[in-house]
Amino acid sequence: xxxxxxxxxxxxxxxxxxxxxxxxxxxxxxxxxxxxxxxxxxxxxxxxxxxxxxxxxxxxxxxxxxxxxxxxxxxxxxxxxxxxxxxxxxxxxxxxxxxxxxxxxxxxxxxxxxxxxxxxxxxxxxxxxxxxxxxxxxxxxxxxxxxxxxxxxxxxxxxxxxxxxxxxxxxxxxxxxxxxxxxxxxxxxxxxxxxxxxxxxxxxxxxxxxxxxxxxxxxxxxxxxxxxxxxxxxxxxxxxxxxxxxxxxxxxxxxxxxxxxxxxxxxxxxxxxxxxxxxxxxxxxxxxxxxxxxxxxxxxxxxxxxxxxxxxxxxxxxxxxxxxxxxxxxxxxxxxxxxxxxxxxxxxxxxxxxxxxxxxxxxxxxxxxxxxxxxxxxxxxxxxxxxxxxxxxxxxxxxxxxx
Numbered sequence: 001x002x003x004x005x006x007x008x009x010x011x012x013x014x015x016x017x018x019x020x021x022x023x024x025x026x027x028x029x030x031x032x033x034x035x036x037x038x039x040x041x042x043x044x045x046x047x048x049x050x051x052x053x054x055x056x057x058x059x060x061x062x063x064x065x066x067x068x069x070x071x072x073x074x075x076x077x078x079x080x081x082x083x084x085x086x087x088x089x090x091x092x093x094x095x096x097x098x099x100x101x102x103x104x105x106x107x108x109x110x111x112x113x114x115x116x117x118x119x120x121x122x123x124x125x126x127x128x129x130x131x132x133x134x135x136x137x138x139x140x141x142x143x144x145x146x147x148x149x150x151x152x153x154x155x156x157x158x159x160x161x162x163x164x165x166x167x168x169x170x171x172x173x174x175x176x177x178x179x180x181x182x183x184x185x186x187x188x189x190x191x192x193x194x195x196x197x198x199x200x201x202x203x204x205x206x207x208x209x210x211x212x213x214x215x216x217x218x219x220x221x222x223x224x225x226x227x228x229x230x231x232x233x234x235x236x237x238x239x240x241x242x243x244x245x246x247x248x249x250x251x252x253x254x255x256x257x258x259x260x261x262x263x264x265x266x267x268x269x270x271x272x273x274x275x276x277x278x279x280x281x282x283x284x285x286x287x288x289x290x291x292x293x294x295x296x297x298x299x300x301x302x303x304x305x306x307x308x309x310x311x312x313x314x315x316x317x318x319x320x321x322x323x324x325x326x327x328x329x330x331x332x333x334x335x336x337x338x339x340x341x342x343x344x345x346x347x348x349x350x351x352x353x354x355x356x357x358x359x360x361x362x363x364x365x366x367x368x369x370x371x372x373x374x375x376x377x378x379x380x381x382x383x384x385x386x387x388x389x390x391x392x393x394x395x396x397x398x399x400x401x402x403x
Contacts, residue, residue: 003380007224007258008072009215011242013235014189016085018078019046019055025359026072030059032361033372039063041376053077053207054214061376070376071224075211075242080203084188089174093130096187099194100127103275111274115316118305119268122351126186133173133183141166182352193234197275208238212245219246219253219260226380228261232358233306236267236298237281244284247291254293261381262288262296263374264328265358266307273317282317289314289327296327297385299358299369303335303348306355329385337367368392 012022023046034041044058059070103109103123113120145162153161178184195201218227231239243262247253254260272281288296300309313328314321335354336344340363348354362370368388374381384391 002066003068003225003378004066005224006068006070006375007218007222007227008070008375009211009218009227009229009242010072010074011211011229011231011235011239012074012076012078013231013233013238014081014192015233016078016081016185019048019074019076022074023055023057026057029359029361030372030376033370033376034061036362036365037063037373052214053079053210059376063378066378068376068378072375073214075214077204077207080207081188081192084192085185087188089171089184092184092187092191095191096130097127099190102194106276108274108276112270115270115274115311116308119270119308122305123271126183126190129181130183130187133170133177136173137166137168137170140169189234193271194275197272197278197281199277199280208241209245211242212249215242215246216249216253219250219257222258224258226261227258228263228374228381230263230265231267232265233268233355234271236264237269237272239264240269240284240288241281243294244287247287247294252293254291259380259382260294262294262328263381264296264298264313265371266301266304266355267298267313268307269313270308270311270317273313282319285313285317286319289319289325290322292324292326294327295382296329297381298328298330299333300330301333301335301357304355304357305351329382331369331385333367333369338362338364338369340364366392 010022027043030041030043033039039061041059041061047056049055053076055074055076057072059072061068061070100109109120109123112123141162141164144165145158148161149158174183192201196204199205215227215229229239229243231237239262243260269285272278273285288294298313300307300311302309308316310330310332312330314325335348335357338357339347359371361372368384368391370377373379374384379391379394
């Protein structure tokens, strides 16, 4: 299917950076993609609609014998995320431990370890490192208390000094390492996801219902050839939620108008779906798995420890597929095919930056996976997912050199 007009709905994940950072990233990486493939392209300025919680921009991309017009719509809820981030550190830490204990007791973490042991270990990263920082703070406090007592200070001076030293040391460790460890961010993430799985985020529900309305309206009115709802990382389960809500509004979604696609990248669907209380979410995935007029593609990579690989989102959640199941099409990609040689071994262990490779420009030719050509190229998503050889061999997208 040759695409001439495409509409993208990007569902933001649990990331407080917001539209400014994502727009800069899109513009920068799109230019890199054009340079790599010898394309010409133009991006409009970002058009903000704060009352509708959406920011859009238009992209025009030209290749040899083709031109694609893309409407990129960024669905925003960083205002809600930033409200979470404003909570005091003690609240985040206490509720993170409570959510972790709950996940251990109800078997969620065990299921994660069985499904993908690397992601399971990453899930334990937050409570384990936080516990280490706490232990170091306590140890420093005890040493300070003993030192002051040895100097002959009367009670309760050693106790008070030890308490202040413990709290100060723990706080210093936490704040000085946050830019590298992301501990407080991950505490918020753990708590927010746990509450969403247990249907305790009415603010999320309200915003997602709003987004679903935008998607359903676009399906009915758009003149695009293809509409793709995209979610990366935690945005993956939100994209599933949004599209299923849109399908509930219009059960004929995809039978009329543009082709409708769901694209999940670096997905971590089980952080919601493995909760016993999240049957509502597993029902959403079941409906999308059997939706005959909607295509769902899930890209995974073994080089990203923050996604599940290899993993079937349907059977992996214990969902019994019915006859006629069509979704999702699971595609594994290797970051070796996307990155220049020489630095792979080091880059793959930079977990957070590697996780964002799904949204960055490729550095090498030869891969059917390219986020910016998925959004702005002439091939439809299903051709890219199911006929990669045809995509990589096509002259309109073949570059002249591997820059």
